[in-house]
Amino acid sequence: MRVLLVYPEYPETFWNLKHALRFLGKKAPYPPLGLLTVAAMLPAEWELRLVDMNVEPLRDEALAWAELLCISAMSVQSASVRAVIARANAAGVPILAGGPLFTTAPDDFPDVDYLVLNEAEVTLPRFLEELQHGRARHCYTDSAHADLAATPIPRWDLIRARNYGAMSIQLSRGCPFDCEFCNITSLYGRVPRLKDGARVTAELDALYRAGWRGPVFFVDDNFIGNKRRVKTQILPAITDWMTAHRRPFVFNSQVSLNLADDAELMALLTRAGFITVFIGIESPNDESLAECNKIPNANRDLITSVKTIQRAGLQVQAGFIVGFDSDPVSIFDRVAAFIQESGIATAMVGLLNAPRGTRLYQRLEAEGRLTGDMTGDNTDGSLNFTPAMNIDTLLQGYRRIIDSIYSPGNYYARVLTFLRDFHPTVPVVRVTPVTLLAGLRCAWILGLREQERREYWRLVFWSLTHAPRLLPLAIELAAYGFHFRKCFECHWAESGA
Ligand code: SF4
Structure with missing residues (x-):
C-alpha cells in the first residue's frame, strides 16, 4: 500500500512563529509529531511519504501516487483540511483521518472514508485488522485511553x-x-x-541519531501532571542522558503554575x-479564575509565582484569556499591566472561546449562548458565544491589550525586565552558524528597517554590557516580538478592525 501522510497548513497564528522563523531560515516551528507516530504504527511493508504543507505544497503527483491519504489536524487547520479532502476526493484517493479535529467533530466530515478517532494506539490496530480482511468500517471510536508504553518511536526519517x-x-x-x-x-x-524514563531517553536517542541538536519541545499539556514520577524517574533519566551526550538539546514544555511551589522540581x-x-x-x-475552575492559580500572588519560576532559571511564557462572564470592564488594563510587570515576553492573550467537548461548551449551549464553532485560534479576534460583556467593549478592550503589550516600547521593556532577573544555569540558545546568520538578519531587519530600531539596539547594547551570554536569547526574543506584532497586524487587517 502506498500511503501519503498529509499535515494541513496552519493559517497565520501566534504560535506558527512564521515571521521569527524567517530569520533562522526555517519553515515551521515543529514537525507533525502525531502523524510521525501514526506512521510508525502502520504495517512495515507499506510505502510511506509525508507532506507537511507548512513546509512544502501538496502536489498533484503526490496524490496520483497515493493509494491511501492519511490526514491529522487540529481545528485551527480546518480550512486547509477541507481543501485537502476535496482534492483527495477529486483524485479518487481514499482518506483516513484522525486527531483532535476529527475526534471532536466527526460528523462534519462526511467525505472522509475512514475516521479513526480518539487515541490511535487503541483504534488504529482495529482499522488495520479489518482493512486487511476487506471489511473496514467508516468510523472507529473508543474512549479507552492508551498505555503509552505501546506508543512507537516516531518515524523521524520521514x-x-x-x-x-x-x-x-x-x-x-x-x-x-x-x-x-x-x-x-x-x-x-x-x-x-506517562512513558517511563528509559522510553523517554530512547526517544532522545532517536532524535540524536537523526542528527538533531538544539531545541526539543515536550508537547505535553501539563508536563508536571504527575510530579512524583517526573521528579523521581523522568528528570533524573533525562539529566543522565544529557550529561552523557554533552547536552545536545534544550527543552521546553507546558506546566501548571503550581510549579512555583516546588523548588526541587524547578531545580x-x-x-x-x-x-x-x-x-x-x-x-x-480572582472571580474569573474561580469561574473557569483554574485551581492551580487560585489563592496565590500570581506575579510572585512567575518571578519565582523565572529566578529559578526558567523563562515563563504565558496564556491569558479575556471574555469570562466575571471579567469587569477594568480587566483589559489589568491584564496589560500584569503582563508588563511580570516580564513575560511571550504573552498569548486570547478571547475566551468554547471548544467542543468542554464543560464550557455544554454550559453555554444550555444557556443558549453558543453561536457556532470556534476557529481554533483564540487570538484571531473571533468568539463562538455571546459574552456577558458588551461585545464591542470586549473586542475594543482586547485590541487595546494587544496594541499595548506588543508595541515596541512595551515589548522591549518587558524583555529587559525579564533578562535582568534571569540567571540560567545552562546556555539557553546554541550559537551555531544558523543562529549567527539569524543574528545578522535580525540586525538588518529589526535594527535598520523596522520601527523598533532604537529599542532593538538598546537591548543589544544592554545585553553586551550587562549579560553577554544572554545576547542570543535577547535577539531571539526580539525576533519573537516582531512575529507577534506582524501576526496581530495580519489579524486586524483580516477582521477589518
Ligand atoms: S488548561 Fe487546565 S485542564 Fe487544560 S491542560 Fe492546562 S491546567 Fe490542565
Whole structure:
C-alpha cells in the first residue's frame, strides 16, 4: 500500500512563529509529531511519504501516487483540511483521518472514508485488522485511553529536520486539573499517563541519531501532571542522558503554575536542560479564575509565582484569556499591566472561546449562548458565544491589550525586565552558524528597517554590557516580538478592525 501522510497548513497564528522563523531560515516551528507516530504504527511493508504543507505544497503527483491519504489536524487547520479532502476526493484517493479535529467533530466530515478517532494506539490496530480482511468500517471510536508504553518511536526519517525550528516529543497525556474551557481532559483524561524514563531517553536517542541538536519541545499539556514520577524517574533519566551526550538539546514544555511551589522540581527541570515553560495564567481576576475552575492559580500572588519560576532559571511564557462572564470592564488594563510587570515576553492573550467537548461548551449551549464553532485560534479576534460583556467593549478592550503589550516600547521593556532577573544555569540558545546568520538578519531587519530600531539596539547594547551570554536569547526574543506584532497586524487587517 502506498500511503501519503498529509499535515494541513496552519493559517497565520501566534504560535506558527512564521515571521521569527524567517530569520533562522526555517519553515515551521515543529514537525507533525502525531502523524510521525501514526506512521510508525502502520504495517512495515507499506510505502510511506509525508507532506507537511507548512513546509512544502501538496502536489498533484503526490496524490496520483497515493493509494491511501492519511490526514491529522487540529481545528485551527480546518480550512486547509477541507481543501485537502476535496482534492483527495477529486483524485479518487481514499482518506483516513484522525486527531483532535476529527475526534471532536466527526460528523462534519462526511467525505472522509475512514475516521479513526480518539487515541490511535487503541483504534488504529482495529482499522488495520479489518482493512486487511476487506471489511473496514467508516468510523472507529473508543474512549479507552492508551498505555503509552505501546506508543512507537516516531518515524523521524520521514521529515527533513532542518526545516523546523525545534523537534517535538511526548512524555505524557492527560491533566489532573479540569479547567472549564479546556478539552484536554475530555480528550485524554484526568489521570496523567506517562512513558517511563528509559522510553523517554530512547526517544532522545532517536532524535540524536537523526542528527538533531538544539531545541526539543515536550508537547505535553501539563508536563508536571504527575510530579512524583517526573521528579523521581523522568528528570533524573533525562539529566543522565544529557550529561552523557554533552547536552545536545534544550527543552521546553507546558506546566501548571503550581510549579512555583516546588523548588526541587524547578531545580531538577533546569538541571535536565529545561529553559522555558508555558503556563496558563488566564486572568489576574480572582472571580474569573474561580469561574473557569483554574485551581492551580487560585489563592496565590500570581506575579510572585512567575518571578519565582523565572529566578529559578526558567523563562515563563504565558496564556491569558479575556471574555469570562466575571471579567469587569477594568480587566483589559489589568491584564496589560500584569503582563508588563511580570516580564513575560511571550504573552498569548486570547478571547475566551468554547471548544467542543468542554464543560464550557455544554454550559453555554444550555444557556443558549453558543453561536457556532470556534476557529481554533483564540487570538484571531473571533468568539463562538455571546459574552456577558458588551461585545464591542470586549473586542475594543482586547485590541487595546494587544496594541499595548506588543508595541515596541512595551515589548522591549518587558524583555529587559525579564533578562535582568534571569540567571540560567545552562546556555539557553546554541550559537551555531544558523543562529549567527539569524543574528545578522535580525540586525538588518529589526535594527535598520523596522520601527523598533532604537529599542532593538538598546537591548543589544544592554545585553553586551550587562549579560553577554544572554545576547542570543535577547535577539531571539526580539525576533519573537516582531512575529507577534506582524501576526496581530495580519489579524486586524483580516477582521477589518
Ligand atoms: S491546567 Fe492546562 S491542560 Fe490542565 S485542564 Fe487546565 S488548561 Fe487544560
